[in-house]
Amino acid sequence: VATSAPFDVRALPPVLAGLSPDHATAGSSPFSLAVTGSGLVPESRVRWNGATRPTTYTAATALVAQVEAADLAAPGTAAVTVLNPDGQVSNALTFTIRPQPTEVWVDAGWAGVAADADPDGDGPATHLGYDAFADPQAAMAAVARGGAIHIAPGAYAGGLVVSTDGLTIDLNGAIVGAGSPAFTVTADDVTIEDGLLDGTGDGTGASAIVVAAGVSRLWVHDCEIKNWPADGIHLEGAVDGLKVMDNDIHDNGGDGIELGGAPTGTVVVTGNRLHDNAGYGIHAVSGNLTAAYNDWGHIDGPAAGDGVSGAVDFDPWLFGQLAADVVPEPAQAHEGEAVDVEVRVSAASLTGAQFTLAYDPALLQVLDVTATGTGYFAGALAPELTRDDASGWLRYSAARQAGETPLVGQATLLRVRFQTRPIAASQATTTIAVDPATVGLAAPGGVRIFPQSVTGEALTILGSSEVRGVVRLQGRGDWSGARVDAGPGTTYGADPDPVTTDAWGRYAFAATDDHYAITVAMARYLSARSEVDVTGGSLALATVELLGGDVDGNGRVAIGDITAISGLLFGSAVDAAATPADINYDGWVDILDLALAAGNYGLSGSPWVP
Structure with missing residues (x-):
């Protein structure tokens, strides 16, 4: 006797093959997620960790889902699946939510690198568009609050807006150029360091750094800021906490530093070299400012160099200038003859100095070195002297101790007696020079003095x-x-x-x-x-x-x-x-x-x- 039983014919379950993109950074904005696979129907729905998301059917092999900002709030992973109307669920694909990077790297040379590729191999960056960028502004948008942006040497356009709190922008000698302010700072706890802000060619009338009123704790240090049509650093109003230290601010069309309001909290403006600005070196539009130990481009301070507004207390100030001179003139000696070279300093508030004196050992031999005595800089602490006669250098360092008056004026740091060696030609010229890269000048409290100039002199040896x-x-x-x-x-x-x-x-x-x-x-x-x-x-x-x-x-x-x-x-x-x-x-x-x-x-x- 024949019998029958029910037979259920069902479609195959959906199978997922890919996601695009398959990753995002925590805190990203909502976006459209492309899902590809097979067994998809118009009623298919994309699910994010089991929760359905708005889905658009585009083909039997493709869906588009809307991922919400809340889905990307925290780092981790999400399981992406598809639910068909017959209740069948696809395999799961993993979507990665990367943590917001605390360090990012910028290099203009990465402009042609593919998105998400590793641009520097064994270097610190991992993925272009995540922690690696060709554009500094994109890097600022990606980095986490309190993070650091490392910009490789090169030239970059200005117009950068710093709106994330706690950023440290390490320029590493990079040049940020004209076009609008190099930086507009609207965030708190921002540091800008170690770069050249060059406004040459700017047609917008901009300042190099514009700081919004109400910003807290801005630190600008070890930067050169030059050739901007307006100010070097312009504060639109009062800020709470300001450190401007060890910068060279010069040749700007306005003031070196202009303060639109009196800063409060911790305020340190020191160690800067302000010179050849068309306006004031520092202009306090309102309130008072203490700006001791800055260099105003002249040994006599603001009276002869860049001036200050009446509300700026500039005393004491800095100045430093080194020169290696053959004495007496003219700078010539016969072969076998002794000749003296003095390294002299003109300074204001000088308490310490170091440098390397370089010479050609094939043409000169050191006979004697003098670094103490009447007219010399060194005080009770004997200078440290080291030399390498074979390589042709002599290193000097000296500091005045507590209780000794900082140097204001001129002094001899070092006197070296050389003997010229025999030469094959009838005449030879050699330069005795202070290496600028080795020069360090210090003021009380360890404040750095920028050398105004470092010069050597050519010696003619007569055969x-x-x-x-x-x-x-x-x-x-x-x-x-x-x-x-x-x-x-x-x-x-x-x-x-x-x-x-x-x-x-x-x-x-x-x-x-x-x-x-x-x-x-x-x-x-x-x-x-x-x-x-x-x-x-x-x-x-x-x-x-x-x-x-x-x-x-x-x-x-x-x-x-x-x-x-x-x-x-x-x-x-x-x-x-x-x-x-x-x-x-x-x-x-x-x-x-x-x-x-x-x-x-x-x-x-x-x-x-x-």
């Missing part, structure tokens, strides 16, 4: 060239005894020792490169003189013949010389050394001597064209 030649003595066979004197050079003043000729009339002397007026002289003869440029190597001068007959040594052959010779003619032998009339030095005053004098009668020098 020697051999100058040689021959001097003939008219009427004699022995040409010895003529004196050759170059005199001092006209540029450097080197004065070679005079030399005398040998029996062959030869002479030679060493001279540094310069212009000389060389004189050749011999008793009873007319001297010769010529100007010579010594320019390196060896120089052979033309032979010169000294003309005889100047018996009385007055530089001219005249009647007195003829008479002196004539009076001794036809006499006996004479002592040549003691008888000037014996011109040819043969022991007789005779017709040969008279002929020499007569032949040169009226002349006042021997011709010489070297």
Whole structure:
């Protein structure tokens, strides 16, 4: 007997294949979630952790669901499934909710990196669009309250708005440029550090940093702020808590710092260098401000540098300027000669200094170092000195202790005596310099002083060239005894020792490169003189013949010389050394001597064209 039983024919359950996106950051805004798979029907509904979400059917393989802000409030994961009208539920796909990053990284070079890719490999960033960005403003929108933004060196557009509390913006030397204020700060507890805010080319009349009234605890430090049409830092009104420290604020069209209201709470404005601003260095529009230990671009403070409004207490102030100078001038020395170099400081409120003096050890050797004494900066605490003669550097550090007055004025930090080494060429130039990267200047309380300038000086080392030649003595066979004197050079003043000729009339002397007026002289003869440029190597001068007959040594052959010779003619032998009339030095005053004098009668020098 045949029997029958009920047979239930049901569709296959839905199967999910993918989610797009499959992740988001905690705190994100609502968005549309694309769900793909099979077995989907118009009545299918997407569920988020079992709760149905508004769903749109787009195809048998695709749905779009609306994810709510509440779904993304906290980090974690969500199970995404699909419920079909017949009650069948799909497999679950995981949606990841990442925590809001507390550190993000910005690099303009990541502009072409795909979304969610790792832009720096083993670097700290993990996903572009999550904790890595090419745009600083996008990074500020993504980072958690109290987080840090690390901006890589490079150039970035201004117009950045800081609206998240607690952000630290580490510029790492990056340049934020013009277009509007570099930063507009509306949030509390913001730090901006270590960058260049350059308003060159700005056409909006902006300030570099604009701070909204009512902001609490803004800290700006270690930044250079320059070339903005308006102010360097502009406070629109009173703020509660302000630290502006160790910045270089200069060449702005308005004030270096303008305060639209009196700041309250903790206020520290110190260690800044404010100079060459068109307005005040600091302008307190209302209220009073203490701004001690700032540099106003001049050793005499605001009176000669950037000024202040009447409500700013600026005393004491800072200033620092270092220079390495060769003493005395001109800065030149001969090879083998000792030369002194002083490192001097002009300062206001200076209590400590450090630097490295660099020189070329192939050209200079240290003989002695002096760092204490009258006129020197160091006080009771002896300076620390270290040096490496092989590498060519000398390091100095010194600090005045409690009770010693900070330096206001000028002092010598260090005096080094060098000896120049032999050089192969006729001249060499070397620079003795203070390395700017090593300079540290301190004021009371450990406040940093920005050096106004750090300079060195070039030293010219003069080598020697051999100058040689021959001097003939008219009427004699022995040409010895003529004196050759170059005199001092006209540029450097080197004065070679005079030399005398040998029996062959030869002479030679060493001279540094310069212009000389060389004189050749011999008793009873007319001297010769010529100007010579010594320019390196060896120089052979033309032979010169000294003309005889100047018996009385007055530089001219005249009647007195003829008479002196004539009076001794036809006499006996004479002592040549003691008888000037014996011109040819043969022991007789005779017709040969008279002929020499007569032949040169009226002349006042021997011709010489070297």
